[in-house]
Amino acid sequence: MSAVIEFKLFAPRNNQASLIGSFSDWQETPMKKGKDGYFSTQLNLEDGIYQYKFRVQTKSPNFSADEWVEVIDPYATDVNEQEKVGILQIKDGKRIVDTYVWQHDDIPLPENQALVIYEMHIADFTGGEVDSNKRGKYLDAIEKLDYLRDLGINAVELMPVNEYPGDYSWGYKVRHFFATESSYGSTADLKRFIDECHSRGMRVFMDGIYNHTDEECPLMLIDRNYWYYEHMHYPEDPDNYWGPEFNYDNYDEKLDVKPAWQYVGDVVRFWVQEYHIDGIRFDAVRQLANFEFLHWLAQQAKKNTAPKPFYNIAEHIPDTSKVTTPEGPLDACWHESFHYFIVPHVCGEKFELDHLKQVLDPSQQGYKTGRNVINYLATHDREHLFRELGNRGIFDEAAFTRAKLAAALLMTAMGIPMLWMGEEFGEHKRKSESVTQPKKIAWNLLQKDENRDLWQYYQQLITLRKHNLALQSDNIKFFHEDADAKLLAYVRWHHQGSKVVVVVNFNEQKITNYCIANFPNAEHWQDWFTHAEVEVGQDGLVTNLQPYTAKIYINQ
Numbered sequence: 001m002s003a004v005i006e007f008k009l010f011a012p013r014n015n016q017a018s019l020i021g022s023f024s025d026w027q028e029t030p031m032k033k034g035k036d037g038y039f040s041t042q043l044n045l046e047d048g049i050y051q052y053k054f055r056v057q058t059k060s061p062n063f064s065a066d067e068w069v070e071v072i073d074p075y076a077t078d079v080n081e082q083e084k085v086g087i088l089q090i091k092d093g094k095r096i097v098d099t100y101v102w103q104h105d106d107i108p109l110p111e112n113q114a115l116v117i118y119e120m121h122i123a124d125f126t127g128g129e130v131d132s133n134k135r136g137k138y139l140d141a142i143e144k145l146d147y148l149r150d151l152g153i154n155a156v157e158l159m160p161v162n163e164y165p166g167d168y169s170w171g172y173k174v175r176h177f178f179a180t181e182s183s184y185g186s187t188a189d190l191k192r193f194i195d196e197c198h199s200r201g202m203r204v205f206m207d208g209i210y211n212h213t214d215e216e217c218p219l220m221l222i223d224r225n226y227w228y229y230e231h232m233h234y235p236e237d238p239d240n241y242w243g244p245e246f247n248y249d250n251y252d253e254k255l256d257v258k259p260a261w262q263y264v265g266d267v268v269r270f271w272v273q274e275y276h277i278d279g280i281r282f283d284a285v286r287q288l289a290n291f292e293f294l295h296w297l298a299q300q301a302k303k304n305t306a307p308k309p310f311y312n313i314a315e316h317i318p319d320t321s322k323v324t325t326p327e328g329p330l331d332a333c334w335h336e337s338f339h340y341f342i343v344p345h346v347c348g349e350k351f352e353l354d355h356l357k358q359v360l361d362p363s364q365q366g367y368k369t370g371r372n373v374i375n376y377l378a379t380h381d382r383e384h385l386f387r388e389l390g391n392r393g394i395f396d397e398a399a400f401t402r403a404k405l406a407a408a409l410l411m412t413a414m415g416i417p418m419l420w421m422g423e424e425f426g427e428h429k430r431k432s433e434s435v436t437q438p439k440k441i442a443w444n445l446l447q448k449d450e451n452r453d454l455w456q457y458y459q460q461l462i463t464l465r466k467h468n469l470a471l472q473s474d475n476i477k478f479f480h481e482d483a484d485a486k487l488l489a490y491v492r493w494h495h496q497g498s499k500v501v502v503v504v505n506f507n508e509q510k511i512t513n514y515c516i517a518n519f520p521n522a523e524h525w526q527d528w529f530t531h532a533e534v535e536v537g538q539d540g541l542v543t544n545l546q547p548y549t550a551k552i553y554i555n556q
Contacts, residue, residue: 001046001047001092001093002044002045002046002047002093003044003045003090003093003094004042004043004044005042005043005044005045005088005090005095006040006041006042007019007031007040007041007042007043007052007073008038008039008040009031009038009039009040009054009056009073009074009222010037010038010074010259011037011038011039011056011059011222011223012037012226012252012254012255013059013223013226014039014056014057014058014059014222014223015057015066016033016056016057017031017033017039017054017055017056017057018030018031018054018055018056019031019041019043019052019054019055020052020053020054020055020070021050021051021052021053021085021088022050022051022052023043023045023050023052024043028055029041029043031054036255037252037255037257039054039056045090046090047090047091047092047093048089048090049087049088049089049090050087050088050089050090051080051083051085051086051087051088052073052085052086052088053070053071053072053073053084053085053086054070054071054072054073055068055069055070055071056068056069056071056221056222058221058222058223059222059223059224059225059226060220060221060222060223060224060225061224061225062224069221069222070084071218071221071222072084072085072086072176072218073086073218074176074177074178074217074218074219074222074263075178075266076088076176076178076179077097077178077179077187077270077274078097078179078180078182078187079163079176079179079182080182081163081165081175081176081182086179097187097274098186098187098188098191099188100187100188100191100192100195102191102195102276103195103199104195104196104198104199105198105276105306107198107199107201108201108308109154109198109201109202109203109278109308109309110154110155110201110203110309111309112309112311112331112332112371112416113369113370113371113416113472114154114466114472115154115155115203115311115416116152116153116154116155116416116417116418116419116462116465116466117153117155117156117157117205117374117416117417117418117419118148118151118153118155118156118157118418118419118421119157119159119376119379119380119418119419119420119421120141120156120157120158120159120421121159121170121380121421122136122137122138122141122158122159122161122181122184123136123168123183123184123438124136124421124438124439124440124441125140125141125144125421125441126140126141126143126144126440127140127440128440128441128442128443128444129440129442129443129444130443130444131440131443136183136184136438136440137183137184137185137189138184138185138189138190138192138193139185139189139192139193141193142192142193142196145196145197145200145202146200148200148202149200149201149202150459151424151455151458151459151462152458152459152462152463152466153202153419153462154201154202154203154466155202155203155204155205155278155279156197156202156203156204156205157205157206157207157279157281157418158204158205158206158207159171159207159380160172160174160181160206160207160209160283161180161181161184161190161206161207162174162175162176162177162179162180162181162209163175163176163179163180163181163182164181164214165214165216166436167183168183168436168437168438169435169436170380170432170435171207171209172207172209172242172283172435173209173212173213173214173242173243174209174213174214174217175213175214175216175217176217176218177213177217177263177264177267178267178270190275191275191276194275194276194277195276198276203278203279203309203311204276204277204278204279205277205278205279205280205281205311205313206271206275206277206279206280206281207280207281207283208267208268208271208280208281208282208283209283209284210246210264210267210282210283210288210297211242211245211246211283211284211285211287211288212241212242212243212244212245212246212284212287213228213243213244213246214243215243215244217244219263220244224244225247226250226252226259227246227247227250227259227260227263228244228245228246228247228260229244229245229246229247240284240286240287242284245287245288246260246264246288247260248260248261248288248290248293249290261293261296261297264297265296265297265300268280268297268300268301269300269301272301272310276306278308278309278310278311279310279311279312279313280301280311280312280313281313281314281315281334282294282297282312282313282314282315282330283315284315285314285315285316285323285330286316286317291323291328291329292329294314294323294328294329294330295328295329297329298312298329298330298331311331311332312329312330312331312332313330313331313332313333313334313374314328314330314332314333314334315333315334316333316334317334317336318336318337319333319334319335319336319337319365319373320333320366321333321362321365321366321367321368321372322366324367324368324372324373325368325372326368331371331372332371332372332373332374332416333367333372333373333374334374334376334379335359335362335373335374335375335376335415337358337359337365338359338362338373338375338376338410338413338415339376339377339378339379339382340359341355341356341358341359342356342359342377342406342409342410343377343385343388343406345506346385346389346402346403346405346406346409346506346548347388347389347392347394347402348392348394348506348508348548349392351483351486351506353481353483353488356488357478357488359375359413360409360413360414360476360478360490361413361414361476361478361490362414362415363414363474363476367415369474370414370415370416370472370473370474371416372415373414373415373416374415374416374417374418375410375413375415375416375417375418376410376417376418376419376420377406377407377410377419377420377423378420378423379418379420380420380431381431382420382431383430383431384420384422384423384427384428384429384431385402385403385406385423386399386403386426386427386428387428387429387430387431389402389403390428397450398548399426400426400450400453400454401546401547401548401549402548403426403454404454404457404549404550405504405548405549405550407454407457407458407461408461408502408504408550408552409502409504409550410461411458411461411462411464411465411471412461412465412471412492412500412502412550412552413476414473414474414476414492417462417465419458421441422441422442422445424454424455424458424459425445425446425451425452425454425455425458426445426450426451426454427441427442427445428442429441429442464500464528464552464554468494468498468500468554469494469496469498470492470493470494470498470499470500471492471500472494473492473493473494473495475492475493475494476490476491476492477490477491478490479491479518479519479520480503480516480517480518480519480540485505485507485511485514486505486506486507487503487504487505487506487507487511487514487545488503488504488506489501489502489503489504489516489519490502491520493520497555498554498555499520499522499554499555500528500552500553500554501519501520501525501552501553501554502550502551502552502553503516503543503545503550503551503552503553504549504550504551505545505546505547505548505549505550506548507545507547507548508547508548509547510544510545510546510547511544511545512544513542513544514542514543514544514545515539515540515541515542516540516541516542516543517539517540518540519536519540519541522536522555523555523556524555524556525541525553525554525555525556526553526554526555526556527551527552527553528552528553528554529551529552533556534553541553
């Protein structure tokens, strides 16, 4: 079958452009420029797979005036970076991305308040010391999804999977926004990964890099100053400059278009529709610094999704409630202050009740609901907790004890918990100093009893969180504080009657026969760890508390 296929390139300030490709033996096909700023041409093509690119007279200042350059289509959905071409697939006379058929779109997925998120880097999630195979692909990650399901994870947050320069990176310098990272597998492989997550009731969030691009992004080569700020957006913040920054202030009066808005809006709609993603983590929101644009972009994501929950998450460091609804453009913010205050407390460096209460109850920081914050102990940008403990000389049993304390705080605090891969079994590798060096997680640690025990502890806590509505509510009250004993107790509850009490000892000494006054009322209380019933007297609960541990009580 053959059909007329149109090729378009938006380059309103450029004088000439042409198309070259395998379909024309790489001979130039002239393109005509319309009043809408698009160069276009049409070709009659048979079904098949083709390579192509554009030649354009550049307007970018790092070239000679009107110099001819070859560029990959900024809208190419598949690319071959080695050969510097876009890949076009035609089936039944139409452009397609691939032939993948979705299998599990009808499976219900958890609402935002019920999420337990797992941050994953595809390249480093599989393979490693006990695996001679390099792995690190979408299909390898699928083999680990049952592991995540057994742990209790119901949302996966993927570090960037857009095509980036080279074959290994964290992916935060995107070169091709519509294409997927080819070193991880094909577009169909990524769809299958997402579909397999959905089949297990797991949502998939994508890391969206909309602040900046790689220096060789096609838009940079076509007309740099049309899409990007000419200079740094924030010259006073040089440490947080990662590449040319999209200019969301630029308005083309002649065409009545904001070019960067149009392009990135198209990117978001494409990913939601083509890859069936369930949320976006917006990178570098503080540097992007345009709430009007982010509000519009978040609406684009939700308008174009199927009738299922969606989650727009900001990475804004330091975190701020201003970025979350109703005041701000997005649903949630990475809760960096949770990490910032919890880790030093778990490591025994400080005890400041006000700081603890702020991050366990983010309403004290201005957040309206628990859905507005994503709590974590570690992320790809932060060291694993075991590395933080080791750096302070805390090892072996003491480290596992404190890791369990941290896990209990993470899973019982108000907010949505997120794990950085490997945290659940005590990964302790140092954070990558260079984003170009692989850092496979050490799956062999799970063969050790104490690491397996930590994994099971996380599994139990996640089960409690997912099945006890008190921990998904916005209700938290600190009912007992003792700065001298370094002890804090709080209760979470749900209007249907469930209650969870957490008593935390940050003291390096065991506390015996301690009376926790003002203990909440319930017909029966049970120690969640031992399943033993506990008696609460008129004066409160009398109990013993081991150093750096948390006790959890539930009403039966």
